[in-house]
Amino acid sequence: MKAPRSSMGSLLAAPAVLYMVVFFVVPSLILFVYSFWTAASYKIVPDFVFSNYLNSLMSPLFWTVTINAILIGLVTASITLVLAIPVGYYLVYVSRSQVILYLILITWFSSYLVRIYAWRTLLGTSGVLNTILLQAGIVDTPVGVFLFSRFAVAITLIHIYLPFCILLVVSSLSEIKKDLVDAARDLGASPLGAFFRIIAPNAANGLVGAFMLTFVMVAGDYVTPQMLGGSSGQTTGLLIADQFRKTGNWPLGAAQAFLMFLVSIALYFAVKGLGRATGLIVKRRPAKKVGA
Amino acid sequence: MTIRPPVIEITAAQKMFGSFQALSDICLSIEQGEIVTLLGPSGCGKTTLMRLIAGFETVTAGTVKIDGKDCADQPPERRPVNMVFQRYALFPHLDVFENVAFGLKVKGTPKAEIRERVQRMLHIVQLDSFANRYINELSGGQSQRVALARALVNGPKVLLLDEPLAALDLKIRQHMLVEMKRIHAETGATFVYVTHDQDEAMILSDRVVLMEKGRIVQVDRPEIMYAAPRSLFAAKFLGETNLFEATMASDDASGMTAVIASGLRFHSSVVPAGELRGKVIVSIRPESFRFARDNDTTQSATGQVEDVIFIGSRSFYTICLAGGFRVRVQIQRSTRTSLPKSGEKAEIFWDSENVVILPEA
The missing domain is CATH 2.40.50.140 (Nucleic acid-binding proteins)
Known part of the structure; x- marks a missing residue:
């Protein structure tokens, strides 16, 4: 009975796998090949050079924007996760109300660009935030750094990716039954104690996943940095996009994209290693099962 | 000689969930060392009553006293009772020893004392050689024993058991009933046992609390409740x-x-x-x-x-x-x-x- 079942499985997976191969794996491979080519006057020439990688690694601009991207990514993903966990906890263990979940998701019904412009309005020199600060007498002249700064980029990205992160947190907490929390409380753990002793270790993989997915999306986002980052808020995503859109240097853009990819993977293992070292992540137990 | 107060004393307790009256007019006192079962069909409020004692729910009206003290403001972690959950709720990321040690560890008990008390409790539930097993390597009956040990090791004034045998098959269930009686005799703890199974209630209890639609309909020794039911419901529910x-x-x-x-x-x-x-x-x-x-x-x-x-x-x-x-x-x-x-x-x-x-x- 095993053979038909597994062939059924591959049949069901086939459309998605095919789609990913055609529209993700193949283009990625093509881009990978491009990263070793050279560009000359808006044309790309087949070649096999490492200069795209080496030049990027030696370029101060590349490092500036990459560190910027990593910093914005780490800060934004951390704050987003810290904000998402209590909401996720509330949605999973306290109120099973779907309404709150829908209300959280409703921000996704508005356009990404509209929301960025909304933040421009809020943070600008004549924006709501500055007006309040002026009226309250906290500042004498409008604060310019709210807009076109890393701060503006981070606050906007948190707003955009928070609902997404909440969904990821909800799904990873859903696997941990309320009974376990109750049992921990019954045995003397405070609510916070139950979170750190029971929920965090069991949800650690899911929470690290939520953090990393948020990080990757935030670090790779190039629209928000472009609109709100000013000169100090530029990120690798924007630099890469410019290679494709403005300079037409596809090989350099491709090389930088793969460098960013490596950075993300390295960061994933770093975060996981940190979790292991602090004891928050526990290695999965062998899934052996014995009869009664 | 002073007269001991009942270990649990519930007076005129009510519980509302929104507009649904889950419990009404509950008066019950439980003496030190008793095995009391809360018996009734599903939805009769027996689990709610138990969660009220554990502190997972609070009364809408009335009082719950544990060991003579009103515990209205006490969250579960500060009540001197421990619970055995229906599906055991063992911590999957900890082994048997760590599961049993959890309560003592949270309270900051010295390591040597934890080791000694956990080992003694594992001996009582006959799982001496299982200390380092993972939870997913245990059978249903073994999980049940770990859950019992994890609760009893804290020396609770009252052990609450929420349909602890419901997930086991018949043969192990009968064996565990005998075990439960032995463990009760060995530890001397007070047991409050929730079940919908009249046989479990009869075999185990010193007293049976029969419940229907959020009310207590009769409290008696099992043989008296069987011989002299006081309502049609009691006569039909038992035997x-x-x-x-x-x-x-x-x-x-x-x-x-x-x-x-x-x-x-x-x-x-x-x-x-x-x-x-x-x-x-x-x-x-x-x-x-x-x-x-x-x-x-x-x-x-x-x-x-x-x-x-x-x-x-x-x-x-x-x-x-x-x-x-x-x-x-x-x-x-x-x-x-x-x-x-x-x-x-x-x-x-x-x-x-x-x-x-x-x-x-």
């Missing part, structure tokens, strides 16, 4: 019984008499729950009947044997009395007396102490 609609005929010092439509009279010497008049229900357990007259037997009826079911140690007879009233009769196997066969006429005898007259529901 099997024959029920007849009847009318009160007389009520005097020697007992009460009720008469059914065929004119057959049932005399009862069981003290009723309250005053009975008019329409009543007569309840007689199948095993109360005999086919032979005793010296002091006063009541009898004649009918036709319709059906005989033989199941080894016992036989079940269905006997049709005059007026079409059917009686189910259970007879212990005996080699001395000859028993009637299907289709034959038979006379059945019973005593007034086995007749219970109940108010109409």
Whole structure:
């Protein structure tokens, strides 16, 4: 009975796998090949050079924007996760109300660009935030750094990716039954104690996943940095996009994209290693099962 | 000598979930060392009552006292009670030892003491060699023992058990019942045991708290609750019984008499729950009947044997009395007396102490 079942499985997976191969794996491979080519006057020439990688690694601009991207990514993903966990906890263990979940998701019904412009309005020199600060007498002249700064980029990205992160947190907490929390409380753990002793270790993989997915999306986002980052808020995503859109240097853009990819993977293992070292992540137990 | 207060004292407790009244007018006190079962069909409020004691729910009105202290403001972690969850709720990322040690560790007990107490408790539940097993390597019965040990190691004033055997199969369940009694005797803890299974309640309990629709309908020793149910619900919920609609005929010092439509009279010497008049229900357990007259037997009826079911140690007879009233009769196997066969006429005898007259529901 095993053979038909597994062939059924591959049949069901086939459309998605095919789609990913055609529209993700193949283009990625093509881009990978491009990263070793050279560009000359808006044309790309087949070649096999490492200069795209080496030049990027030696370029101060590349490092500036990459560190910027990593910093914005780490800060934004951390704050987003810290904000998402209590909401996720509330949605999973306290109120099973779907309404709150829908209300959280409703921000996704508005356009990404509209929301960025909304933040421009809020943070600008004549924006709501500055007006309040002026009226309250906290500042004498409008604060310019709210807009076109890393701060503006981070606050906007948190707003955009928070609902997404909440969904990821909800799904990873859903696997941990309320009974376990109750049992921990019954045995003397405070609510916070139950979170750190029971929920965090069991949800650690899911929470690290939520953090990393948020990080990757935030670090790779190039629209928000472009609109709100000013000169100090530029990120690798924007630099890469410019290679494709403005300079037409596809090989350099491709090389930088793969460098960013490596950075993300390295960061994933770093975060996981940190979790292991602090004891928050526990290695999965062998899934052996014995009869009664 | 001072009189100990009951370890749990619940007074006029009510619990509302929105507009749904989950518990009404609950008064119950539980003494040190007792095994008390909260018995009732699903939805009767027994689990809610237990969670009220554990601190997972709070009363809408009334008080819950544990060891003489009102614990209205105490969250679960500050109550001197521990719970065994229905599906055990063992921590999957910890091994057996760490699971059992959890409560002691949270309270900051010294390591050496934790080791000693956990090992002693694992010995009591007979899992000495399982300390380093992972939770997913345990069978249902073993998980059950770990859950018991994890709760009992903290030395709770009261151990709360929420249908702890419901997830086990029949054979292990019976074995665990015996184990539960042994562990109770060894630890001397007070057990409050929630179940919908009347057999579990009968085997285990010092007292049974029978619940229906959020109310306590009767609190008694199991043998008394079985012999003298105080309501139709109690008579039907515990064991099997024959029920007849009847009318009160007389009520005097020697007992009460009720008469059914065929004119057959049932005399009862069981003290009723309250005053009975008019329409009543007569309840007689199948095993109360005999086919032979005793010296002091006063009541009898004649009918036709319709059906005989033989199941080894016992036989079940269905006997049709005059007026079409059917009686189910259970007879212990005996080699001395000859028993009637299907289709034959038979006379059945019973005593007034086995007749219970109940108010109409």
